[in-house]
Structures are given as C-alpha cells and as structure tokens.
Amino acid sequence: MSAEYVTGNEYGAHTSHGGSRLAARGVTVGYGSRAVIDGLDVAIPPGVITTIIGPNGCGKSTLLRTLTRLLKPAKGTVVLDGEDVARLKTRDVAKKLGLLPQAPVAPEGLTVSDLVARGRHPHQSWLRQWSSDDAGVVERALAMTGVSELADRPVDSLSGGQRQRVWISMTLAQGTDLLLLDEPTTYLDLAHAIDVLDLVDDLHESGCTVVMVLHDLNLATRYSDHLIVMREGSILAQGHPRDVITAGLLDEAFGLRATVIEDPVGDRPLIVPIGRTHVQAGQSEQPGQSEQFGHSEHSERSGTVPAEEYAN
Amino acid sequence: MGLGTLAVILVVVGAVSLTVGARALSPPEVWHALFGPPDSDQGLTEIRLIVQTARVPRTVLAVVAGIALGVGGALIQGYTRNPIADTGLLGVNAGASFAVVSVIALFGFANPFQYVWFAFLGAAVAGVVVFGLASIGRGAGNPLTLALAGQGITVFLAAMTTAVSLSDQKSLNALRFWNSGSVAGVGFGVIWPVTVFIAVGLVLAATVLPALNLLNLGDDVARGLGVNLALSRTVGIVAITLLAGSATAACGPIAFLGLMVAHVARYLTGPDYRWLVPYAGLLGAVVLLVCDIVGRLVVRPGELDAGVVVALLGAPFFAILVWRGKFRSA
Numbered sequence: 001m002s003a004e005y006v007t008g009n010e011y012g013a014h015t016s017h018g019g020s021r022l023a024a025r026g027v028t029v030g031y032g033s034r035a036v037i038d039g040l041d042v043a044i045p046p047g048v049i050t051t052i053i054g055p056n057g058c059g060k061s062t063l064l065r066t067l068t069r070l071l072k073p074a075k076g077t078v079v080l081d082g083e084d085v086a087r088l089k090t091r092d093v094a095k096k097l098g099l100l101p102q103a104p105v106a107p108e109g110l111t112v113s114d115l116v117a118r119g120r121h122p123h124q125s126w127l128r129q130w131s132s133d134d135a136g137v138v139e140r141a142l143a144m145t146g147v148s149e150l151a152d153r154p155v156d157s158l159s160g161g162q163r164q165r166v167w168i169s170m171t172l173a174q175g176t177d178l179l180l181l182d183e184p185t186t187y188l189d190l191a192h193a194i195d196v197l198d199l200v201d202d203l204h205e206s207g208c209t210v211v212m213v214l215h216d217l218n219l220a221t222r223y224s225d226h227l228i229v230m231r232e233g234s235i236l237a238q239g240h241p242r243d244v245i246t247a248g249l250l251d252e253a254f255g256l257r258a259t260v261i262e263d264p265v266g267d268r269p270l271i272v273p274i275g276r277t278h279v280q281a282g283q284s285e286q287p288g289q290s291e292q293f294g295h296s297e298h299s300e301r302s303g304t305v306p307a308e309e310y311a312n
Numbered sequence: 313m314g315l316g317t318l319a320v321i322l323v324v325v326g327a328v329s330l331t332v333g334a335r336a337l338s339p340p341e342v343w344h345a346l347f348g349p350p351d352s353d354q355g356l357t358e359i360r361l362i363v364q365t366a367r368v369p370r371t372v373l374a375v376v377a378g379i380a381l382g383v384g385g386a387l388i389q390g391y392t393r394n395p396i397a398d399t400g401l402l403g404v405n406a407g408a409s410f411a412v413v414s415v416i417a418l419f420g421f422a423n424p425f426q427y428v429w430f431a432f433l434g435a436a437v438a439g440v441v442v443f444g445l446a447s448i449g450r451g452a453g454n455p456l457t458l459a460l461a462g463q464g465i466t467v468f469l470a471a472m473t474t475a476v477s478l479s480d481q482k483s484l485n486a487l488r489f490w491n492s493g494s495v496a497g498v499g500f501g502v503i504w505p506v507t508v509f510i511a512v513g514l515v516l517a518a519t520v521l522p523a524l525n526l527l528n529l530g531d532d533v534a535r536g537l538g539v540n541l542a543l544s545r546t547v548g549i550v551a552i553t554l555l556a557g558s559a560t561a562a563c564g565p566i567a568f569l570g571l572m573v574a575h576v577a578r579y580l581t582g583p584d585y586r587w588l589v590p591y592a593g594l595l596g597a598v599v600l601l602v603c604d605i606v607g608r609l610v611v612r613p614g615e616l617d618a619g620v621v622v623a624l625l626g627a628p629f630f631a632i633l634v635w636r637g638k639f640r641s642a
Contacts, residue, residue, distance in 0.1 A: 091540075101533060114584065
C-alpha cells in the first residue's frame, strides 16, 4: 500500500526532472545581527534520506528552518521546484513541503484523528471544508504510521514514541512527498527512536524525499543515504555515510575522538566514540589523532585534571 | 449539551428576563405589552413602557454583549495559548475607562449616550497600541509579547484613569457607575450600532477559526501547514477589539465573563475552536442574562449590576472548577 500512498492525486505532481527539488543558494541567516549561516549553498538530493549533522550551535537546525521557510534568509534564496520560496504563498508551499518541528505539543484533549485531520488544512478552504478525499487520506496516514487503533485517544495520553508517530502521521496527511523533520527522535528512548526512524525509512521507500536533523551520529549514519556535516555555519562535508564518516572528519567537525568500524549488522560505518574513561589501554593512541588529545589523555593519567571535571 | 439546547436555554432565560424586575410582570402582561393593540388603560401603558423601554433593551444588550465577551474570551485564550487570558488583556477595558473619565472631566458629559462612543474609541485605540507594541522588535507577534504589552498599557491607563478621577469629582462618580458593568439604562440608540460592530467582529472571528486551531499546535506547525501567521493574528486581534470594545463601551467593563465561559466551553467541546467559540458565545449570553436577572432579584426593589453578579457568582464557580480539576489548558 505504501507505493500507491504517495502517487495519488492529492500528493501533488511529481517533478519529472531528476535534479534537486529543494535547494538553498547563497543563504545568509541569523538571529538579530549575528549570522549563524553565511553564504551557504546546498541542494537536497531527491528521493533519498538526507540528514544534517553537526555539533551544537553549528547551524543545522537553522539550515533546516531556512529550507522550510520558518526562517527568512537575510541574503540568498531557497528554491523549491525552481521557484523562490519567499515569493510563493505559504499555503502553496504547504502543498509541496511538509515539516515537523522539534518537540511539538498538542493541546490537551485533542484526539489523534483530529490532530492528523488538521494536516489537511492546506487543501481546504472556506468553501471546501472537509471531503471524503480528506477522510481517505487521513485514514491512510493513520494506517501507515500504525496509529489507526489510537485514533480516538487524546494525544496527551500517549507515550512519547506513539506521539511522535502521530505527529508524523499529521505531516503525512498534508500529502507532500517532501518531508523535513527537525530532530524527530528528541526525548525518545533508543527503542522508540529506532521505531520512528524505521517509519521514516518506510516513507522514503514509498517515494518521499526526507531531510532530517539528528543528534545521534550512529542513527544518522544508519538511516541516511546522504549526510550533510556542518560546522560553524558552513558545510564541512557531504555525501554517502560510507564516504563521509571517518575518524578524521569526526575530529574536525565535533572534536570527537572515535574509531570508525564496520557495522556488524548494517551496511554503513559504525562510530565508536573514545571517551576519557573506561577505554582499554592502547585504544587512545589512534592514528590521525591530534596532538591536543594526546596531551589531555596524558594529563588525565597523570592526575592533573582539575577535580571539577569529574564533578558531573 | 448541544448548541441547539443552549439556544433554547437562551430563549427561555430571555423570556424570563422580560418578566422579572422591580415590578414583576406575568407572561400575558409582557405579551400584551409587546404585541397587543394600543390601549388607554393607565396600568397597561405603564407596563408597556417598562417592557419596551427597559426590559427589552437590557435583555437584548445582555445577549449581544454576552455573545461578544464569550467569543472574545475564547479567541484571546486561543491566540495567546494562555488559559487565563481575558479580553481585558488587550487593554480594551482600561482604554475605555480612561476615555470615559477623560471626556467627562474635559467636556462635562453626564449621559452615557454621550460618552459611549468615546469609550469605544478608547478601547479601539488601546487595542491598536497594544497590538502595535507587540508587533515591533524581536518578539514580534509572540503571544507573550502581546500579553506583556497589554499588561503595560493597562497599568499605564489605569494610573492615568485614577489620576483624572481623583482630581475631578464628576468623573469619579461616573466612573463608579460605569466601572461596575451594567446592561441596564442603555437605549436602542446605543444598542443597534454596537450590535453592528459586534456582528462584524463575529464574521471576522468565524474566518480565523480554522487557522486558530493550527496556531494552537504551535507557530512552526501552523506555518508548515500554510497558515499566514501575520494575517490571521491581525484579523483575530481586530475581531477581539471590536467584540470586547463594543461590549465594554455599552456596558462598562465586565471582567471574568469571557475567561469563565471560555473554560466551560472548552470543557464541553474539547479543543476544537470551530466548536468552542460558538459555545462560548452562547454561554456568554446565557450567563450574562442570568446574572442580570439575579441582580434584579437579590436586592429588590434596588438592583445589583450584572457585572457585579458575574464576579460574585463566577468566583465560586471558578473555584469549584479548579478544585475538581476540570481545567484544560488553552
């Protein structure tokens, strides 16, 4: 059912050209006078899952919010299907691009089916309020995210994982094949995070182009076809996880010491972080490791690390 | 409880309102006074006078103002996502009060017919200033900014009102009368124009209800679903100002009504504003009318203003809601 799910009329016309449908061209975005992103170019590859990763404050959420028109760039343009997003009506954008912000909150008492039904808003007007088409789309969105049996429950009575499925269901009911998700696994335990990301992969399999921001690097590596690695407002590297994820890049982007190994269950690399403690002797002397890490490793062993560093 | 049931209750309470007062009238007497042929009997003419110039206008005003305050209260709670927001939050009450004391002090107006338009103007200007303040700077359009701007303007205007009324005895007397919130003593010369403003406010309110449902999912979700935030906020604030400003101009500030009925409506309908708002409107009319009737009964042959009764009955009712945990967040 998933294949026909996105090919129906209500999901908008698929563009026939193979190029990117969503791109940022020379965008400068910031809050107040401080530019978080300065003159950045990026194109989202069609039909795959793209994940933006990077350290806290690197501008990854800012980039996602810019791509979804939630933030207006001071310079540059965001292009959706060849048109400048700033010149499109927000409702017309909503017919092409679905977005799920970070940790959304539903009003108390709102039922699952009512929330998902609100996803149909871009397709409704005062003259055309609710149709059987809408009902069908909502039903399929509920079914695809596995929340049909929760339809009459209040959203606030659900567990975190169920709730996130419901929100994704609402975004699906919007009927776009371009989905942008800002940290869809925030506040979820690992099992529920995997559950939600499997669902995201189902959506991708059914033909959606997905862009996410994720914090967890291993989940990002496992579930993405294209990674955009950001640091200090610019793109450090991008490409398939197999090509992008290396110990050197992790050090450069995050200042993280890690070993990158073959994933014993997946077909992508697996990142094994090396912390200061609980690490086997010899593991700390990785090739390509920078001088300062060797130094801090040494000072820890010799007991010169200030006590406060252990306090938390 | 359905909307139809509420409408029936409203009609019944409205009929009761025509019979109750310093002089109790029987339903046939009221009927005759309204629809009967003119007669020369002195007693009947007096009844006709009471019904047509006192009971009917105050009943109509209670219904119109009740709808306006109920709808306005539900809208302001929806727009600010704040369950204790009230129409007074936009500064309309304070603006109306300040305008009333000012024109009385300046021009010596003594009659409500003269200052009601200034009250409306004061409410509108205060609403525009608050909305303007909340729309500039970094927190533009943010519900918290709106609440803070409203609070600031309210405090400022209340201080100015106190200053003027303390320096002018006439203003102080008028303010005491005006400030308690009454639906009595206002003629159709005021009621009809006020009703037109309120009708415009209701139409505007109806157009923003779908967007309001989405705004309650958060600004980002609403924009993602294609809501034009600036447009729907502006239309909503204009509607609230028209509704609350008109009602306040005609009755004086009736605090608490919008806040209270919005909660009862939310309890009855759940969080869908397309249902919540009409419920709040009808509930507002019923509650204000009942409070006016109660006010006519408790201190006969004198009267307690409807605004005072709303507060007296509303406070315990509200306390019970709190105690039983029946509140839902906006």
